[in-house]
Amino acid sequence: MDHLRYCGLSFEKQRAAFLDIVSADPLIAETLSRVRVLGLPDWLVVSGALYNSVWNHLTGKPSGYGIRDVDLFYFDESDLSYEAEDSVIARAAPVFADLPLPVEIRNQARVHLWYPSKFGRSCPCYSSSSDSVRFFASKTHAVGVRFDTDGRLDLVAPFGLDDIFSFCITPNRVLDSRQTHEAKGARARENWPEISVVPW
Template sequence: MLKEYSVVQSEKDLLVLIEEDVWMIEVLRAAQSLKLPDWWVCAGFVRSKIWDTLHGFHARTSLADIDVIYFDPENLTEREEKELEKKLVQLMPGLPWSVKNQARMHVLNRLDPYISSTDAVSKFPETATALGVKLDEQGTLLLTAPCGIDDVIKMKIRPTPHFANDKRLLAIYEERVKRKNWQATWEKVKQ
């Protein structure tokens, strides 16, 4: 059951929203237990919570995946990512875990190397999805939002500057937005 909020207007509101969601904190604790460098749980995990809340949904929208990212230039194997996913499945079975080392993802995306996980998040396709949360060592919830939170709380879909300024990437963004069809789930979302 989702707690009802009429407004999410600030980073503080967003953090409180997630802090009060027991399931989300359990997911974050599972990811934290891997002790990955520069890790975040990002994208739809955060965006969907905000949009569900702003739409007044009483049940959580299902997630295609739970994106756990980290930055480790010392071990760039996909095999390592799959082993980490297995560990998360053992901790919280039945969830669609996806673990990706951002130190290697620039190659798949045909981009210049990223310098950190937050740098990678800044290069996600949409500003409303360029978000991540994690727990620090003291258990404090942290947010990374390199493109800000205005678009996600205004339910506006637009490309990140990285995608907007590259014709090839903009075409990928446009196809992705069409394929995702977020308005079918969240009718207040606009482009």
């Protein structure tokens, strides 16, 4: 199997391939269909479940292989309390209860409030779910999908898709996230030995 067959193609061709692959993946397709019923503001399914599903497809691995959870972002500035976010998580729990992987939900409007205590450094106040993706530790991981108002799958990929289709994890040095980049890169290589990791 030629796992690099989309490497180096135009963004539009890569975008079409990416959306075809993730929409056909049973785990992603089911998650996306269920997210819609929650009516979350500015929601976005992001990161590992997406690019890992692409790597699984291109290397002949089963759906869900190597994926720990599905990350679901939303953005709501109206209430930045932990309690408000926790109520959204509780409301969503029965919606996703029988999925094979847990769905981790986070309000991106309040990340800057807990980020310093968790990572020992500050992060910006994000302006949207899409904005937060630009600050991921690796450019390769900065990808998200959601349905637009017409029900079509929309892609957020601020750094493009060639790193994903090249099986290359590239650092994003906008924040001091070296440890996260290296840890995620090492774990990815355990599951997909085709991957290369660009040093920080």
